[in-house]
Amino acid sequence: MIFKKFNIENKKARDLIPQVITVLALLSVIIYFATNAQINMGNRGISFGFGFLNQEASFDITFSMIEYDGSRSYGRAFLVGLLNTILVSAIGIFFATIAGVIVGVSRLSDNYLIAKVAEWYVEIFRNIPLILQIFFWYFAALRALPLPENGISFNDISFLTIKGWYVPKFIWTNFNIFILSVIAAFIAIYFVNSYATKQREQFGKQLPTTTISLSTLILIPLITFLFFGVSLNFEYPVLKQLSPTVYTYEGGVSIIPELIALALALSMYTATFIAENVRAGILGVSKGQKEAAASIGLNKNQILKLVVMPQALRIIIPPTTNQYLNLTKNSSLAAAIAYPDIVLVFAGTALMQTGRAIEIISITMLTYLTLSILISIFMNWYNKKMAIKEK
Amino acid sequence: MKLIAKPSKENIKTYVPTGLFLVFLSFFDVFANAFFNFNLMAFLPSQLSYFLPLLLGFVGFYLIRIEFSGVHSLDILNKNINSNNFNAFLTLLTVFIIIKSIPPLLNWFVLEANFVGDSKDDCTGKGACWVFIKVWFNRFMYGLYPDGEQWRINTAFLILFAVVGISFFVKQKIKKYFILFLIFVYPFLGIELISGGNFGLKYVETAAWGGLSLTFIISAFAILFCFPIGVFLALGRRSSLPAIRYISIGFIELWRGVPLITVLFMSAVMFPMFLPDGTFIDKLIRVLIAITLFEAAYMAEVVRGGLQALPKGQYEAARSLGMGYWKMNLLIILPQALKLVIPGIANTLLALVKDTPLIFVVGLMELAGMIGLAKTNPKWLGMAMEGYVFAGLVFWIICYAMSRYSQNLEKKLSTER
Numbered sequence: 001m002i003f004k005k006f007n008i009e010n011k012k013a014r015d016l017i018p019q020v021i022t023v024l025a026l027l028s029v030i031i032y033f034a035t036n037a038q039i040n041m042g043n044r045g046i047s048f049g050f051g052f053l054n055q056e057a058s059f060d061i062t063f064s065m066i067e068y069d070g071s072r073s074y075g076r077a078f079l080v081g082l083l084n085t086i087l088v089s090a091i092g093i094f095f096a097t098i099a100g101v102i103v104g105v106s107r108l109s110d111n112y113l114i115a116k117v118a119e120w121y122v123e124i125f126r127n128i129p130l131i132l133q134i135f136f137w138y139f140a141a142l143r144a145l146p147l148p149e150n151g152i153s154f155n156d157i158s159f160l161t162i163k164g165w166y167v168p169k170f171i172w173t174n175f176n177i178f179i180l181s182v183i184a185a186f187i188a189i190y191f192v193n194s195y196a197t198k199q200r201e202q203f204g205k206q207l208p209t210t211t212i213s214l215s216t217l218i219l220i221p222l223i224t225f226l227f228f229g230v231s232l233n234f235e236y237p238v239l240k241q242l243s244p245t246v247y248t249y250e251g252g253v254s255i256i257p258e259l260i261a262l263a264l265a266l267s268m269y270t271a272t273f274i275a276e277n278v279r280a281g282i283l284g285v286s287k288g289q290k291e292a293a294a295s296i297g298l299n300k301n302q303i304l305k306l307v308v309m310p311q312a313l314r315i316i317i318p319p320t321t322n323q324y325l326n327l328t329k330n331s332s333l334a335a336a337i338a339y340p341d342i343v344l345v346f347a348g349t350a351l352m353q354t355g356r357a358i359e360i361i362s363i364t365m366l367t368y369l370t371l372s373i374l375i376s377i378f379m380n381w382y383n384k385k386m387a388i389k390e391k
Numbered sequence: 392m393k394l395i396a397k398p399s400k401e402n403i404k405t406y407v408p409t410g411l412f413l414v415f416l417s418f419f420d421v422f423a424n425a426f427f428n429f430n431l432m433a434f435l436p437s438q439l440s441y442f443l444p445l446l447l448g449f450v451g452f453y454l455i456r457i458e459f460s461g462v463h464s465l466d467i468l469n470k471n472i473n474s475n476n477f478n479a480f481l482t483l484l485t486v487f488i489i490i491k492s493i494p495p496l497l498n499w500f501v502l503e504a505n506f507v508g509d510s511k512d513d514c515t516g517k518g519a520c521w522v523f524i525k526v527w528f529n530r531f532m533y534g535l536y537p538d539g540e541q542w543r544i545n546t547a548f549l550i551l552f553a554v555v556g557i558s559f560f561v562k563q564k565i566k567k568y569f570i571l572f573l574i575f576v577y578p579f580l581g582i583e584l585i586s587g588g589n590f591g592l593k594y595v596e597t598a599a600w601g602g603l604s605l606t607f608i609i610s611a612f613a614i615l616f617c618f619p620i621g622v623f624l625a626l627g628r629r630s631s632l633p634a635i636r637y638i639s640i641g642f643i644e645l646w647r648g649v650p651l652i653t654v655l656f657m658s659a660v661m662f663p664m665f666l667p668d669g670t671f672i673d674k675l676i677r678v679l680i681a682i683t684l685f686e687a688a689y690m691a692e693v694v695r696g697g698l699q700a701l702p703k704g705q706y707e708a709a710r711s712l713g714m715g716y717w718k719m720n721l722l723i724i725l726p727q728a729l730k731l732v733i734p735g736i737a738n739t740l741l742a743l744v745k746d747t748p749l750i751f752v753v754g755l756m757e758l759a760g761m762i763g764l765a766k767t768n769p770k771w772l773g774m775a776m777e778g779y780v781f782a783g784l785v786f787w788i789i790c791y792a793m794s795r796y797s798q799n800l801e802k803k804l805s806t807e808r
Contacts (some may be wrong), residue, residue: 019634026638033665040664110477112471113485127790128783129745131760139766140776329650336751347656357660361653369648383803 037358044355052354052364060338064254074350081345082367088262088341089328089371095267095318096327100274107279108363114212117274118349131270138261139338144219148239149247157236163248165255166237176229178221181230185220189213258339262331272326274320280318282308314385321379323373332368342367398457407455409466413451417444418486424611445483452479511771513752524773524781527765531781533745533760534601540593544604547581578615581608597675598755603785604749605757609679613743616683618736621690626720628691629698639691646688651746654681659753678750688742693735697728741790758782 038222041048053075060070064080065087125133143162146152151161159166172178189212196207224230281381285308295305335348336342342364351360398406421444423429430654452473460466472482503518506525514520533541556731558569585608588594600608627639641761646654658681659674666672701724709719729736748759756764762778765771 008687015632019632023634033704036667040668043668048535109478110471111482113479113482117485123791124787126796127741127787129748129786131748131751132779134758135763135775136779140779143775188634289772290434332652333749334648334712335652343577343650343652343656347653354422361657361661365649365657368650369645370651372648382672 041358046355048358050359051354052359055354057350058351059353061311061345062258062338063340074346074354075352078346078363081340081342083340084345085331085334085341086371087093087341088266088334089331090261090340091095091263092266092270092327092331093324095263096270096323099267100273100323101278101311103271103275104278105282107275108282109369115122122272122275125268130328132263133265134261134337136335137264138257141262142257147247151239151249157234158252159237159239159249161249162257163212163254164257165260166249167255168234168236169251169253171230171233171235172230173233174224174228177224178230179227181221181224181228182217185217188216188220190217208345230272254320256339258334258337261333261337262339266327270323273323273326277316277319277323279331281314284315285311292340310386314383316381317383317386321376321383322377324375328371328375329368332390399462402459403460403462404459404570406457407460407462409523410451413447413454415447415451417446417483417489420444420447421490428694431659444487445480448483449476449479451452469489469571472655511774516605519777519780520774521777523765523771523777527761530602530765531761532602533604534756534761535599536595536601536604537593538600540595543584543587543592547584548604548607550579551577552576554564561682566735572631573613578612581630583786585589595672599647600675601756602693602761605750605755605800606744607674609682609747609750609757610740613686614677614740617687617690617743620683620687622694622725624691625698628695643688643691647692651682651685651749652752654685655749655752657681672771674753674755678755681725682746682750686739686746689739689742690736693732693739694728696735697730698724699730733796733804737794741797744790744793745786758785 031308038048054073056070057072057074058070058075059077061068061077061080063084065074065083066080068080103118104122106114107122109115111120145160145162147161148159148161151159151166153159157168192212193206193209196209196212199205221230225232235251237249237254239247240250241247253282289307289311290303293303298306330345332339335344340345347360347364351357354360398410401770430440445705453476455465456473456475456479457465458469460469493588499518502520503516504519504521505514505516505518507513509526511520511523513522529538529541533544536544549787551573557564558573561569583589584592585617586595586597586598623637624643627635630636630639639741651693655678660676662672662677705720705723705727709723714723747757750757751760751763758780759782762782765779766773766775
């Protein structure tokens, strides 16, 4: 009997009905949107497709890590924006981690003043919207810097001015040999470490791995300098007069103020969250662990390195991953101060020029999704490495 | 033989006064230097006079570091700021930086700042030009809302504060009617009052809304809608029905993986493409939908955390009482789960308030946006610092109050076991 099968008392049928309704509702919404989009695009005479990525972009980008000019394609412009986003996120993550760890540890300092200062740092910077902080640094603080002709000089090799920060440029010869040597050093360190672990686990011998690793990392690249013709020269920025009143710096690398403001705000803001994670992580290691470690004769450094940190990291890593993801997503606020990241270049200028809203917004969102997933995968791997290994 | 004996209880009578004097001298030197530009140690070579306070303070702190001195206040002092050389050094550095940074800040904020006047020319001092804030204050609060109609926004917020205020003092029994009023009646009332168009009120289009009041309007509506949606998504993600579970997961992860700014871009340029030709949805409503869906995804994850933390026994107990799915969740599971995640909910709401300035990307201007507008006014160029400091202060007060309130709520609702 077919009717009995769809009786409401039947568990399977009861489960099926809401699912079918939801899926149908979702599908109908999607179909409705898709038909509308098709009609709208037809009215405007554009068809869905990604061919525009090969067209000439014909707009300039103020800051680019790869070669780019107006004659390149939209695809190339997308790549420039993506690299700029990755650059500012990487800088932000680096400094936010350092500042976050310092502030987090300071909050637990037995020095009352230091702990209070760290606490207020967290309370102040966490409770002000990030976009305001970016505006503050960009429109207020960095605009107060001097003009190029009286820029703040650091030993005459680097200059901080209203137009940006001019730093020396590295000029390498045989750069690839140097990079290969660094990779070789890391491989060597990996083997040394696994050998040391084996020694420790089998014979209880402690090898000075930190010293060995550090010296390998310095020695191997140094050898390439001495014997393989690698050399490093610096090109210093030099002040140059363009017209009676206009000065600029030539040579070196110019770090644009947009990047400085963004990196500063992102790292100071995210550092407060990382600091709270670090604090929670260290507090989460029970006192008994430290006492037990001390009672079997480990010294203070060993306790920190072998007992406290491995356990604290386990608590710190998952929420910190979230903060790294947030930082990467927050880097999109770059658009507000015209730092040419993917949102400004691609979802801004390129969209205005081509009018291909659906394609461009989808690509942008997919890019961020991919970045998020990549960071999650990496941090999950790291987390697994750090997790309790039960034998 | 040591030159000076280690500070101990024997020499406490000579060491402590000397040490305190040295510490005082070092602080006083920095203080005089910072506040009165008077260099106490000017007779010394400049390099030495620069580091002398640090040296003096360091020696002074070393001398008073006597363990178990028997003097209570000295022990407390040593324990808190002077437990070892490194700590003493950090203490000195912190105190010096604080002393050094007070005069410039004080000058900029108060002493050399300008409060009177009504144009940029009245700002003659070197400090902040608070005249800018004073002149633009109305715009910062109400945006481009017509001056004569601003009482409507005030009334709307006054009613809100009054209702919330009264509901704190009335009995539990009547309290729920207040809450129902706030959720189901007040939004319409408030929007009617602010938007106008009926009852003889002049219609004010949403493009004119702005300033801090817009921040509150957007936050309030987004909070109102994102909370139930978030709860539904969280239940959906934990549902045993695969279709509903996967749709919820997809929805949540999609919104969580992208930045809000792209979502707003989407609502501004991509969403109109999905609607029938000629339909127009107000910009503010589109933004509200975007922010609501975005924050709902975060809310869902927070609520899911609470759901997962509940022991299985709670579900089984509810089932064994014969409760259905909805009854079980509404009466047993959610009240407990939500209580567990109050800090998370508060953080999400805080993030929502902090995200509202982003609506500038679609051309709506709340506080930060209005400041951007005001500082580009030709008559008021160069006022960025004042504007953003003011906005930062306003947002800081709001967010700090919210986080404090949530901490109190957490304490109040925590059930001791």
